[in-house]
Amino acid sequence: MSIQTLKEEVARQFGTPAVVIDLDVMERNIARLQALCEAAGVANRPHIKTHKSPVIASMQRDAGARGITCQKLGEAEIMAEAGLDDILISYNILGEEKLDRLGRLLQQAKVTVAADNPTVVAGLPRAAAMAGRDLNVVVECDTGRKRAGVETVAEAVALAKDIASRPGLTFAGFMLYPPENAMTETQAFLDAATAGVRDLGLEPQMVSSGGTPNLANLGRIRGVTEHRSGTSIFNDRMMLAAGVAQLEDCALTVYSTVVSRAGAERGILDAGSKTLTSDTGGLEGHGLILEHPQAKIARFAEEHGFLDLSACNDRPQVGDVVRIIPNHVCVVVNMVDRLVTVRDGAIVGELPVAARGRLT
Amino acid sequence: MSIQTLKEEVARQFGTPAVVIDLDVMERNIARLQALCEAAGVANRPHIKTHKSPVIASMQRDAGARGITCQKLGEAEIMAEAGLDDILISYNILGEEKLDRLGRLLQQAKVTVAADNPTVVAGLPRAAAMAGRDLNVVVECDTGRKRAGVETVAEAVALAKDIASRPGLTFAGFMLYPPENAMTETQAFLDAATAGVRDLGLEPQMVSSGGTPNLANLGRIRGVTEHRSGTSIFNDRMMLAAGVAQLEDCALTVYSTVVSRAGAERGILDAGSKTLTSDTGGLEGHGLILEHPQAKIARFAEEHGFLDLSACNDRPQVGDVVRIIPNHVCVVVNMVDRLVTVRDGAIVGELPVAARGRLT
Secondary structure: OOOHHHHHHHHHOOOOEEEEEEEEHHHHHHHHHHHHHHOOOOEEEOOOOOOOOOHHHHHHHHHOOEEEEEHHHHHHHHHOOOOOEEEEEEOOOOOOHHHHHHHHHHHOEEEEEEOOHHHHHHOOOHHHHHHHEEEEEEEEOOOOOOOOOOHHHHHHHHHHHHHOOOOOOOEEEEEEEOOOOOOOHHHHHHHHHHHHHHHHHOOOOOOOOEOOHHHHHOOOOOOEEEEEEOOOOOOOHHHHHHOOOOHHOOOEEEEEEEEEEEOOOOEEEOOOOOOOOOOOOOOOEEEEEEEEOEEEEEOOOOOEEEEEEEOOOOOOOHHHHHEEEEOHHHHOOOOOEEEEEEEEOEEEEEEEOOOOOOOO | OOOOHHHHHHHHHOOOOOEEEEEHHHHHHHHHHHHHHHHHHHOOOOOOOOOOHHHHHHHHHHHHOEEEEEEOOOHHHHHOOOOOEEEEEEEOOOOHHHHHHHHHHHHEEEEEEOOOOOOHHOOOHHHHHOOOOEEEEEEEEOOOOOOOOOOHHHHHHHHHHHEEEEOOOEEEEEOOOOOOOOOOHHHHHHHHHHHHHHHOOOOOOEEEEEHHHHHHHHOOOOOOEEEEHHHHHHHHHHHHHHHOHHHHOOEEEEEEEEEOOOOOOEEOOOOOOOOOOOOOOOOOEEEEEEOOOEEEEEEEEEEEEEEEEOOOOOOOOOEEEEEEOOHHHHHHOOOOOOOEEEEEOEEEEEOOOOOOOOOO
């Protein structure tokens, strides 16, 4: 089927905007991530926040992934129900409601959680007690990104000691999300933290690094045992801009119809901030239109994508269906209940985004 | 119940982040919008894109609204199924899949659609033919906002003539979304377009204006018969900034837990861009924290809201639950499947966001 026919067929069957996955590209991305991890001697623990699909997570596991990473407890619950059984929740879990759910989850699956402060650690034994099973806890360390994580080696060691002292908790190791240009600093932090916990008789069995751009650094930090990559399953305009993906690695496009041309140098897509989201990822414009790369998705209303066509010689017409690579793919998947799947230029079916909307 | 107890109870029952509606405030907002429209002698046609709930739409109708406005066909389908029966879809509808659905919708409810170009008008008779019933079409006019809509009176009149010439279509009038500071220009456009269509023997039965900030201009454009307001049902930080709502008019808050303090001047909320969205609405920061108004929600990861606490004397602690008025409420409601409802400081229940995710 030609791409023109495929676009017409997707629009006819599903309407636009539609979030479409090329399964061939996705499967190549799954294989590539696994191969990169194996070449570096690091286990693969893909982050499912990007796809939120137990079907895709199972494909990643079957390709060789050690386990998966979830950002939210609700995501982990969906994955465990589907039989995924080695889950890192890379997030501070707090509050009775979540701790009770964590306890029930721990009865179903092997679970590791992250913590970066003593308040979180103090709550976790409740979950372990409910499960009647030890809970693995890694200390989240911030080696320069200024995100979550303890900022000093002393805090990391103190938190490891705190974890090890709590009933039902096992100190499992460290979780990192190193800035791409801070390998030396991260190595120094990890070495010192490792020495610190060994002085206490503790051993970091698991050291997790993360980030799709950091795939370029895989194997550069001694002691890392596994890696979390989410975006590489689909890739996006941010990954293109970072040089870690090529156009042919982008598995997800948003099919959108040009619904108006407004002025001569303007156009309007039926995909606005409720489809493509306002996440810019620090880039100019809100997506790459494959058919009109010179067109700029300049701004959004909720259901309008406003095109600046002034630099565009070949301008789209009302009714044209175009394909957009979004700036940030993780938040786009999160807007829809189902992904349309295609292969070899033909529609395969639909794939539920089962953990979408699991905010808690 | 004290607000502290309510926050704890919401967190205990639903977990955080939770999107919470104060029903008393919402009901006041419904009554106020209706009263404003009646005082101006303009019919009320609230835009349901903000709440996406047939329950709330029915409350608006029961308070006196003439009908409702939807931005997407999928929203209109949900509303019609629930018995809402006078629906304006303020959007260009294109393509066989949507036109067939529009035809089926027209069999169920009185429907008016907007069009701003001849390609859209040419498609619409398909829907009317399927329904066996006339379809009302309004010409969307752009009087300066540079959004959707014809930009000239000549185009507006030509499109009205085109509509009137098509089988099954009725030219119903004009749809405006005037810039708040362009009342004079909008009046001139509307007067000229009205004269133009009258010369053709056509009469604009319906002239719809829109926007919550334009409630301050209600009644100022002669000829307007009804008004579309969405955001006023809940209000948000943009409406506070625009001076059209006060804190006590904000019916929606996001309850979020502080999950980390990271550095001394930093903090992390469990609400990130997958909850509060990256829509800034042109404002600095991503929301107003009622308990810590000096705290700035400086940036997001998907599930982290990063707080800059440097200007904040009273700093939140890990585990605190805070209430956030988001910058743009319409996109926040769209992230969740259910709203938590409260009244008099006590939990009432949950309200489904039935039309969420209806992108097409």
